[in-house]
Amino acid sequence: MVVSLVATAFWAMLPAYVPNNAAVLAGGGRPIDGGRTWGGRRVLGDGKTWRGTAAGTLAGTLLAVVLNAVGPAVSGALGVALPTFPLAAGFGLALGAMLGDIGASFVKRRSGRERGAAFPGLDQLDFVVGALALAFVAAPGWFAATFTLPVLAVVLVMTPVLHVVTNVGAYLLGLKNEPW
Ligand code: CTP
Ligand code: K
Ligand code: MG
Structure with a gap:
């Protein structure tokens, strides 16, 4: 029962887990905000690029x-x-994960945090909320059949743990500048 729930939750979220990591590997180039500022601060910052977003969305969809x-x-x-x-579900999970992360950067800049600054809680769940929301919009029937309340509960507990582990790992491997 527990094994089945965890396996289902992990499997269903894999297309949402991979995009941010693919963006770290493939990111760079032109920032989405084109360098523009709002209220004296960058709209999103140099950490959100077109290439990283496209690569992440593609990686999650292909996965x-x-x-x-x-x-x-x-x-x-x-x-x-x-x-x-x-x-539509794979694409929604992947693009939604990227959009959630981009939305978090918008919030971070508005609250005065520079690129790379940590925002505990938001950093671990931004992409989950984005992925679930867009998957719900893109494939509502699939979403309802897959993300039952117990599966959703496992996702919300398991994801922050996995996020911390993968980001510390990527930091230790020299792939990321910060361990979050
Ligand atoms: N990245 C990207 N495009 C995205 C998301 C990430 O190119 N849409 C790449 C960038 O090189 C970024 C790295 O992945 O620096 C790490 O991602 P993340 O930690 O989300 O960005 P930060 O640089 O920490 O910026 P922010 O403070 O805005 O989150
Ligand atoms: K982030
Ligand atoms: Mg970061």
Whole structure:
């Protein structure tokens, strides 16, 4: 029961977990805000780029396609009926994760935090909220069937833990400038 819930939650969120990491690897180039400021501060900052956003969205969407291909084998091995992703769901999770992160940067700049500054709580959940919201809009039937209340509860507890672990890992590997 618990194994099934955790496996389902993790699998369903994988297309939302990968985009931010892909953006770290692929990011750079022209910032989305084009250097513009609002109220004396950058609208988003140099950490939100077109290339990182496109790469992250593509990576998450492609991952959903790959998960669909290997899903039956993994489901069989675990004895858990893992969800499959309609294209709209994979795309919604991936783009939503990126948009949630971008929205958080907007909030951080408005509250005076420079690029890279930590905002505990927001940093760990911004992309989850964005991913779930856009998946709900893009594929409502799939969303309702997949994210039952117990699965949602696991997602909200598990994601911050995974986020901290992957970001500390990426920092130790020299891929990220800050461990958050
Ligand atoms: N990145 C990107 N485009 C995005 C998101 C991330 O290019 N939409 C890349 C940037 O190189 C960024 C790095 O991934 O510096 C780390 O992402 P993140 O921690 O989200 O950005 P920060 O640089 O910390 O900026 P912010 O304070 O705005 O979150
Ligand atoms: K972030
Ligand atoms: Mg950061």
